[in-house]
Amino acid sequence: MxxxxxxxxxxxxxxxxxxxxxxxxxxxxxxxxxxxxxxxxxxxxxxxxxxxxxxxxxxxxxxxxxxxxxxxxxxxxxxxxxxxxxxxxxxxxxxxxxxxxxxxxxxxxxxxxxxxxxxxxxxxxxxxxxxxxxxxxxxxxxxxxxxxxxxxxxxxxxxxxxxxxxxxxxxxxxxxxxxxxxxxxxxxxxxxxxxxxxxxxxxxxxxxxxxxxxxxxxxxxxxxxxxxxxxxxxxxxxxxxxxxxxxxxxxxxxxxxxxxxxxxxxxxxxxxxxxxxxxxxxxxxxxxxxxxxxxxxxxxxxxxxxxxxxxxxxxxRGECERLHDEIYGEQGWHEVAEAARAVRTERFKYIRRLDPVGPKSANCDEGPTKKLVAAWGGFDRGLGDELFFDLYLDPQETCNRINDARYADEIHRLRGKLDDWMKRTNDPFLDGVAVPPPGPGKG
Missing domain, CATH: 3.40.720.10 (Alkaline Phosphatase, subunit A)
Incomplete structure (x- = not known):
């Protein structure tokens, strides 16, 4: 006991x-x-x-x-x-x-x-x-x-x-x-x-x-x-x-x-x-x-x-060096819908978005920095449906490598990992759905 x-x-x-x-x-x-x-x-x-x-x-x-x-x-x-x-x-x-x-x-x-x-x-x-x-x-x-x-x-x-x-x-x-x-x-x-x-x-x-x-x-x-x-x-x-x-x-x-x-x-x-x-x-x-x-x-x-x-x-306790080969993250609805899913390994990250335009200004809290970023055209850009980052070479995640042939095998592997996770967890994202709020919402 x-x-x-x-x-x-x-x-x-x-x-x-x-x-x-x-x-x-x-x-x-x-x-x-x-x-x-x-x-x-x-x-x-x-x-x-x-x-x-x-x-x-x-x-x-x-x-x-x-x-x-x-x-x-x-x-x-x-x-x-x-x-x-x-x-x-x-x-x-x-x-x-x-x-x-x-x-x-x-x-x-x-x-x-x-x-x-x-x-x-x-x-x-x-x-x-x-x-x-x-x-x-x-x-x-x-x-x-x-x-x-x-x-x-x-x-x-x-x-x-x-x-x-x-x-x-x-x-x-x-x-x-x-x-x-x-x-x-x-x-x-x-x-x-x-x-x-x-x-x-x-x-x-x-x-x-x-x-x-x-x-x-x-x-x-x-x-x-x-x-x-x-x-x-x-x-x-x-x-x-x-x-x-x-x-x-x-x-x-x-x-x-x-x-x-x-x-x-x-x-x-x-x-x-x-x-x-x-x-x-x-x-x-x-x-x-x-x-x-x-x-x-x-x-x-x-x-x-x-x-x-x-x-x-x-x-x-030192009985293992790692718990996870990959981890998963998701975004659904904050002020408005911006459904996306991600899988991350130690080196790479793959993100899939339902809406290729973003990030959504409404999902960013008001503040002085937001005002500047908005004035510079930082919101509602064409991010794309898929994003892939090499976190060792690009830790700030600013360069999307989804079309870089050098990463084709890793992109394919992480696409499959994300698909498997969503199927395993019955994720509505598989059906292209951003689950709307039961309340009136703003989206």
Whole structure:
């Protein structure tokens, strides 16, 4: 019988890998310290680069089109899980866990949070959303659980709004801020020594936008760090698995809602028993779908048969060099339809789109960089039905090699891999369908 294991799932909005432990000039001292205590996965990917599908995949262990989350769960789109009972809290509760929700969830509408299987919700005052003192409420729960007479194992998921773009800073509809529950003055930030992400030109407006992102991350780091410190102070670090991740890439053009690594790549750091220690870095590809079976493995629970991922434990223990020869990603509906599928190996990526025109401007969050990219003609270009990238020679995924005869064999192989995966998972994309939202939607 395995000892009790608490599970703390800390997650953010739209952070990608743009934090200090991944080498970026974005100060996150608490997350850096956490990474140096645990295990960091440098090649971690979400299942879909948009909010509800990504979160649903992590919490069900299934691809978005399999669990039914083809787009956003909130109105007016209102996509629904096929089986809410597949959510991780239900499985853990059946094994004796106390399940706690704090902050952002975004896999059901607010009025349906009660179906998700949580025993306790930290913020009834703003259900399913971040609140300014969320980190303090989560820390208080950790201390309370550690002092309880009956110490049941617990699972707590804590979702922060940072670093989602918002309109609480700067002009209305500007999207210039990245910290909805904790606003700041974007214009007062010093951007002189800031470098934009590599796919953008070094211009003053984009430097200012990146300086604002860095400020949002600084606040995220403080809030996540506060909860992690509570685990240590409560004396339960040795019996608690802490997962730190985000839903998908940052909310910039060509990133969020895109199947490039900029959209699919996520931070993933874990600390806890059975090898998740020592400041180690893992270069093998892993996905959010691997977290469900990992938790089952660590908690000593028989995993449900719907799980698509694989436990990370053999990788962390050094029993294998890789878990996956290839991984899969998908995009369906954000603001409008932009259905696409991707298969990625260590070196190559193949993407198939239903609509060759894109990326869609409506699927990119409003912000200063978006305004510039739109003015330069960066949206609604002819991307093509198929894209193929050599990620070793073209890590920014800017040169489509789909018609390059030198890659013909690899393109053929990955086309087949993607076809097989879609058939195996009954993907509606096979029929050329972007599943429309049950709500009115905007497409």
């Amino acid at each position: 395995k000892p009790r294991l608490n599970i703390l799932h800390l997650h953010s909005h739209d952070t990608g890998r743009y934090v200090q432990p991944y080498g970026h000039a974005v100060s996150t001292p608490r997350l850096q310290a956490f990474a140096e205590q645990g295990v960091l996965f440098r090649q971690a990917f979400c299942a879909a680069p948009t909010c509800s599908p990504s979160r649903a995949a992590l919490l069900t262990g299934q691809s978005p089109h399999v669990c039914g989350m083809h787009g956003l769960s909130n109105p007016p789109w209102s996509y629904r899980l096929k089986d809410v009972g597949h959510l991780l809290p239900h499985t853990l509760k059946s094994a004796g866990y106390h399940a706690v929700l704090g902050g952002v969830q975004h896999v059901t509408p607010k009025e349906e949070i009660g179906t998700q299987g949580f025993d306790e919700i930290l913020n009834h005052d703003d259900m399913g959303e971040d609140v300014a003192d969320l980190h303090e409420r989560a820390a208080a729960f950790v201390h309370r659980a550690a002092q309880a007479e009956e110490r049941k194992p617990w699972f707590m998921t804590v979702g922060f709004d940072q670093t989602h773009r918002d309109n609480c800073q700067g002009e209305p509809e500007s999207g210039g801020g990245f910290s909805k529950p904790d606003p700041y003055d974007v214009a007062a930030l010093d951007s002189r020594y800031t470098l934009p992400p590599a796919i953008y030109p070094d211009r003053p407006e984009i430097r200012q936008d990146m300086a604002s992102y860095r400020e949002g991350v600084r606040r995220l780091d403080a809030r996540m760090g506060h909860v992690i410190a509570a685990v240590d102070a409560a004396g339960v670090a040795d019996e608690t698995l802490i997962i730190v991740t985000t839903d998908h890439g940052i909310a910039w053009p060509g990133m969020k809602c895109n199947l490039t690594d900029h959209g699919l790549g996520v931070m993933l750091m874990m600390r806890g028993p059975e090898g998740f220690t020592g400041g180690r870095v893992v270069d093998a590809m892993v996905t959010h779908r691997d977290l469900y079976p990992t938790i089952m493995d660590l908690a000593g629970i028989a995993g449900p048969d719907w799980m698509e991922g694989r436990s990370l434990l053999p990788l962390v």
